[in-house]
Amino acid sequence: MLLLLSALSVAHAEDAWLLADVELLRWSDAAYVSAKLDQGAKVEVLVRDATVARVRQGGDFGWVALSQLSAIEVPSVPDFPLSLDALPPGLTFPGLPGSQ
Numbered sequence: 001m002l003l004l005l006s007a008l009s010v011a012h013a014e015d016a017w018l019l020a021d022v023e024l025l026r027w028s029d030a031a032y033v034s035a036k037l038d039q040g041a042k043v044e045v046l047v048r049d050a051t052v053a054r055v056r057q058g059g060d061f062g063w064v065a066l067s068q069l070s071a072i073e074v075p076s077v078p079d080f081p082l083s084l085d086a087l088p089p090g091l092t093f094p095g096l097p098g099s100q
Helices: 002-011
Strands: 014-018 022-025 033-037 042-048 052-057 060-065
Touching: 033 060
Parallel strands: none
Antiparallel strands: 014 042, 022 033, 022 060, 042 052, 052 060
16 A cells, blocks of 8 residues: 555656755755755655645755746756956946946
């Protein structure tokens, strides 16, 4: 019987994507961080509760707010520095300090 319930649980797992960088919580009601995942990461939703979901990505498990999940793929944010010092010569933004 337990094997049957386990199979049913796996059959209902769904994919979701993270809307922001999140910390997966070990328990749904405690602030012990078990892993950190980046925006756009694909996770498997194992269980849903009122406001949180238990998710898995590879070997990482944890609870995350439902408001941080999307059923539609979310692109990850490129990791690059954004600085006005890196603007090409001659490119200006009127009214922006340091830009002339």
